[in-house]
Amino acid sequence: MMSRTRARFPLRGVVVALVIASPVLADAPRDQYEFFSAETLKIKDRKTGLEWDRLVSGPLPFADASCASGTRLPTLKELLTIVDEEPHYTYDETQLKNVPKMIDQFAFGAQTPTDKAYWTSSVNPDGQVWTVDFQTGETRLAHPDDARYVRCVAFKPNP
Amino acid sequence: MLSALAGVVAVPAAMIACNDIIGLSDYQRVECTGLVCDGGGLPDTSTIDATDGTDGGGRGDASGTQPVRWAAWPMPNYVPPDASPDSVDNPLSYSATTGGFVDDVTGLVWAHPMPSEAGSPMPFEQAKALCDRLPNGPWRLPSRIELVTLLDLSKQGTAKIAATFEGTLPVAHWTSSEVRPFEPERQYWVVDFGSGGLAKLHAGTSAAVRCVKDRP
Numbered sequence: 001m002m003s004r005t006r007a008r009f010p011l012r013g014v015v016v017a018l019v020i021a022s023p024v025l026a027d028a029p030r031d032q033y034e035f036f037s038a039e040t041l042k043i044k045d046r047k048t049g050l051e052w053d054r055l056v057s058g059p060l061p062f063a064d065a066s067c068a069s070g071t072r073l074p075t076l077k078e079l080l081t082i083v084d085e086e087p088h089y090t091y092d093e094t095q096l097k098n099v100p101k102m103i104d105q106f107a108f109g110a111q112t113p114t115d116k117a118y119w120t121s122s123v124n125p126d127g128q129v130w131t132v133d134f135q136t137g138e139t140r141l142a143h144p145d146d147a148r149y150v151r152c153v154a155f156k157p158n159p
Numbered sequence: 160m161l162s163a164l165a166g167v168v169a170v171p172a173a174m175i176a177c178n179d180i181i182g183l184s185d186y187q188r189v190e191c192t193g194l195v196c197d198g199g200g201l202p203d204t205s206t207i208d209a210t211d212g213t214d215g216g217g218r219g220d221a222s223g224t225q226p227v228r229w230a231a232w233p234m235p236n237y238v239p240p241d242a243s244p245d246s247v248d249n250p251l252s253y254s255a256t257t258g259g260f261v262d263d264v265t266g267l268v269w270a271h272p273m274p275s276e277a278g279s280p281m282p283f284e285q286a287k288a289l290c291d292r293l294p295n296g297p298w299r300l301p302s303r304i305e306l307v308t309l310l311d312l313s314k315q316g317t318a319k320i321a322a323t324f325e326g327t328l329p330v331a332h333w334t335s336s337e338v339r340p341f342e343p344e345r346q347y348w349v350v351d352f353g354s355g356g357l358a359k360l361h362a363g364t365s366a367a368v369r370c371v372k373d374r375p
Contacts, residue, residue, distance in 0.1 A: 029229055080307050081230040082355075085348075086223065086339050101367040124355070125315040137338075137348075139357045157233060 027084060027104045034113035043107045048081050049157045050074070054111050054120070059147035062129050065119045067152035074153040076078060076139060078129040082108065083137050102137040117142065118149045190318075223341045228302035234264040251321045258295040260323055261374060265308055268299055270370040271324055276338065278328075280365035283347055286333045290370035298370035303336035303348040303357070307355060312355050318357040329353035331366040 006037060034044040044051045054113075065073060087100035094113045103112050117131035117140060124130065128141040129147050142148060252263040259270040270293055277289060290298040311321050318329040331349035338346035338359045345362040360366055 019177055032229055036271045045230075047229070050234055076312060077236050077310065080304060081234065082228070083304075085336055090213065105209045122312050124312065129310065137357070138359075139355075141356070155234065 022131040027086075027088075029107060033104070034086070044156065045081065046158065049155055050078055050079070050081065051154045051156045052082065052108070053152045054076075054108065055152045056111060056113070056149045058149040059116045060119075060120075060150060062119055062144035065148070067150070071152035071154045073119055073121040073150065076120040076132070079118060079120050079132045079151070080155060083132065083134065084136055085137065087137075093123050099135055101134055103134050112151075113149065116148050118151055170306070211343065223337045223339050225335060225337055228304055228336070230304050251323075253321065253323045258293070265305070267305055267308070268372045268374055269309070269324070272326060273369060277368050280328070280330060280367050281325045282365055283345075283360075283362035284334055287335070287369035288365070289368055293370055296372060298372045300333055300335040301310065301369065301371040302348070303334045306332060306334050306350045307371070309356070310350065310352070310355055311345075317354040320352045326371070327352055328367045331358060331360060332369050333366045353374075 003152055004008055004034055028095050031133060032047055034046055041054050043054055051133075053067075058065070060122055067073060072104055082103055084102050084104055087102045088105040088109065089107065090097050090109060091097070092099045092114060094115045098116055101112060103109060112134055114133070114135035117133040119142075120130045120132060122130040124141055126141075127144070131140050131142045132138075133140060162322060176257055187309060194340075207320050250264075253260040253269075259268055270290075274289070274293070281289070287300055290296075290300055309320050309324065311319055314320070318324075318327045321326045329352050331351045331353075334348045334350060336348040346359045347362060349358050349360045349366050350356075351358055
């Protein structure tokens, strides 16, 4: 009887711990994004009206950075709206190490490799293209032949 | 005793890993409907307060001293395929008001022209104090995402900022956004209207200043 009681107690503790576990990390305000689950493919930002593809493609040269019908590359200002100034740290499979990611960890964290920056549609007058680095939060100009990731977006204004 | 100690170490790591596996983390973000998200009486650890551009709100956290501000305005940024090469990334629209211009999209009020003492770059604290004492306030330093809205990336050979703010120095401008994790040597984000880029700057370094306030 004693051994049975002792065997059950730690198990119950783990179950309770799993339920209450709530990593307190920075992310977008609670009402920034519409409800999403692990399977959601598009994340709608209620405030900006932008609907973001959760999955990314690349790294690709700028000329190959295409988006599905109805979506497009974001402008620099648009892409900066999903930068989280408070990084969360997570294991990145492309870099095989823990890295900071400056993006909402629940909405985009797992789908956002940060070994390279992301293309925007904002082209500098000198022909270079603005990119956003989600590992540092910085913006950088890149040559169009460089390979960068692509996250597409659509503007879907709230009714 | 040893097994108990091992449990103390292992459980937090297991909790986080398991949350990801079973998708619990996704459901922590659901807005409360009264049906599922009261957490069984658990305390709500969230202190999230969406910034709507009018209340000076935001969210604090352990690694910074100031709340992080997120974009809280629509982004009517679609650039038509047939747009002229001179078109800016984002349509910019400003209306004159006392002491500056209202951004018709974000609702933010930008001080313009800035006083003559803002004519040369200054350290962070000095820039902050300058905004505090501008008349018709309360003015403040803009957050990173707020100051970014002034960029006009199509400009060449002059400051990459909306024409409304003529005379702006083509140099880095302070934001109130701390570079996180916030470290003792204190760095803040700056928006460089010369290059159009974002950078990190130590508080003691000099940068230019542009003040903002929320629409009354």
